[in-house]
Amino acid sequence: MKAGHDMMKHRRGFLQAAAAAFALSSLPFAARAAGAAAGKMKIGIVGSGRIGGTLGRIWANAGHTVMFSSLDLEHDKALAASVGANARAGTPREAAVFGDVLLVAVPYHALPQVAKDLGALLKGKVVIDTCNPFPGRDGEVGIWAQKKGAGLASAELLPGARIVRAFNAIGYSRLPEAAQSPGRTGMPMAGDDAKANAIASILVRDVGYEPVVIGPLAMGKHLVPGTTLSGERSPVEIRKIAATLK
Numbered sequence: 001m002k003a004g005h006d007m008m009k010h011r012r013g014f015l016q017a018a019a020a021a022f023a024l025s026s027l028p029f030a031a032r033a034a035g036a037a038a039g040k041m042k043i044g045i046v047g048s049g050r051i052g053g054t055l056g057r058i059w060a061n062a063g064h065t066v067m068f069s070s071l072d073l074e075h076d077k078a079l080a081a082s083v084g085a086n087a088r089a090g091t092p093r094e095a096a097v098f099g100d101v102l103l104v105a106v107p108y109h110a111l112p113q114v115a116k117d118l119g120a121l122l123k124g125k126v127v128i129d130t131c132n133p134f135p136g137r138d139g140e141v142g143i144w145a146q147k148k149g150a151g152l153a154s155a156e157l158l159p160g161a162r163i164v165r166a167f168n169a170i171g172y173s174r175l176p177e178a179a180q181s182p183g184r185t186g187m188p189m190a191g192d193d194a195k196a197n198a199i200a201s202i203l204v205r206d207v208g209y210e211p212v213v214i215g216p217l218a219m220g221k222h223l224v225p226g227t228t229l230s231g232e233r234s235p236v237e238i239r240k241i242a243a244t245l246k
């Protein structure tokens with residue numbers, strides 16, 4: 001009960017903080033982003049926590065339509081209601097069907113379950129993968145994914161999905177700030193599918209980052225916290241660092 005209560009408090013706090021941060025920082029940007037996007041997308045969010053909730057809010061305000069999902073539909077309904085007309089809530093399966101593009105933002109230890117539940121629905125879809133493996137949090141699957149490299153591990157778990165790694169090593173609380181100076185900070189990304197990379201790049205720009213695709217999914221091992229690419233860097237700096245990596 002205590003854990004549940006703490007979690008509800010955490011969720012309420014998160015919703016309020018996210019709404020406040022967005023209200024402060026994104027309104028002028030929303031109009032700019034709405035014009036910049038080549039087309040409005042339907043985005044299914046699997047994992048509507050700190051990263052998924054924040055990105056979904058930004059994309060909805062930029063004119064895309066998002067469906068939030070998690071293991072808690074009530075949370076997602078409240079989140080969608082706080083975002084407004086471009087947001088709705090559903091189950092993870094509904095979000096996977098709904099989205100032309102999926103954002104998967106769950107703890108890495110949940111990815112095998114997501115794969116089991118949604119794998120067939122994700123085949124052929126663009127999947128933006130924010131998930132980072134941490135052995136301390138994610139146990140065996142975290143150890144395995146860290147050894148294999150996060151990009152290749154996600155691809156093995158979700159065969160047929162057009163995975164793009166992005167938003168992996170910038171804290172969620174920084175995301176609403178990017179709109180203040182669009183393009184100043186780069187977003188390192190990795191993916192094997194050029195069209196998927198291009199679609200994800202539109203969504204990265206809509207948040208306010210300049211997309212920098214550093215290579216195929218195998219390079220996804222560098223897109224985790226604690227590497228030389230983590231944190232906020234200019235696009236030029238990211239390209240320079242990426243050129244030294246294998």
Ligand SMILES: NC(=O)c1ccc[n+]([C@@H]2O[C@H](COP(=O)([O-])OP(=O)(O)OC[C@H]3O[C@@H](n4cnc5c(N)ncnc54)[C@H](OP(=O)(O)O)[C@@H]3O)[C@@H](O)[C@H]2O)c1
Nearest residue numbers: 047048049050051070071072105106110131132168171172
């Ligand atoms: N926080 C950051 O700043 C940050 C930055 C970059 C990358 N990341 C990475 O992005 C991922 C998400 O991080 P976060 O901080 O947003 O985590 P979070 O706040 O804990 O949110 C995780 C979300 O995943 C949902 N979830 C868990 N298992 C699920 C399942 N089987 N099916 C569907 N949804 C499921 C949770 O739902 P319930 O709440 O209902 O359980 C929750 O909505 C992690 O891998 C993290 O390492 C985080």
